[in-house]
Amino acid sequence: MAFGQILLAAVLGAVVGVERELGAQPAGLRTHMLVSLGAALFTLAGAGLPHTDPTRVAAQVVTGIGFLGGGAIFKEGVTVRGLTTAASLWVTASIGLAVGLRAWQAAVAVTALTVAVLWLVKQAERHFLQLRRNLVLCVALKNGVSLDEVEHEMLRVLPRAKVLRVTYAEHEQVIEVTARPPTTASLPQLAEALRRLPGVAGVNVSG
Known part of the structure; x- marks a missing residue:
């Protein structure tokens, strides 16, 4: 039974x-x-020991996974990536x-829901929520160009832009700015439109 549980944990992971x-x-x-394998094995090992509370083992696993999850998070400019x-x-x-606690149905259901959130909800965000997200724009200026002049022209394209x-x-x-994109234009x-502004040498847009 233990081998089957470990195998199922690997498959769901x-x-x-x-x-x-x-x-x-x-x-x-x-x-x-x-x-998934490590969490299942820790739970199985803890449950197999006499006078051991599996929930205490689970608490230690949750604490340990926090360090691993922290390694997936990194800051890129003004945005934070890796949270998902x-x-x-x-x-x-x-x-x-x-799986280690033999809660088969819960493990399978959460796996299915996790994939649905990661993929299906992501597609819905792209189609329906993209226009509500603020953008981060890096606008490179040509040599000798007035910063105030370009900023003034930029506000005509993005009225609510914030430097x-x-x-x-x-x-x-x-210039690194954040702004909500207009509904009338794609990225x-x-x-x-920004690249064509007087004095602009290049534009980098990220969501």
Whole structure:
């Protein structure tokens, strides 16, 4: 029975890991399989010892997975990435724990719901919520261009833009702003409109 539980934990962890792998996330197939396997084995080992409370073992697993999830989170400019992957590792650990405690139906149901949240909800966000997200734009200026002049022109394209940071390099200066995109333009159209502004050398847009 223990071998079957470990095998099921690996399979369920792999189901979540495949979705992360296809999305080119920092933690993919192998990481999620190992997290689920480890959580299941810790639970099985704890449950097999006399006078041992499996919930205490589960609490230690949850604490340990926090360090692993923290490694998947990193800051890129003004945005924080990896939170969803860290959450998927946390959920995968709970799936392994459930398998170790023989809560088969709960483990399978949570696996299915996790994949649904990671993939189906992601598709819904792209189609219905994309226009509500703030964008982060890095606008590189040409040499000798007035920063105030470009900022004034930029506000015509993005009326509610907020300047986050201005970076001065040897040969260029970059304005980093955040703004909610207009509903009348796609991201490529928005980037092209900004690139055509007087004094703008290049534009980098991220959601």
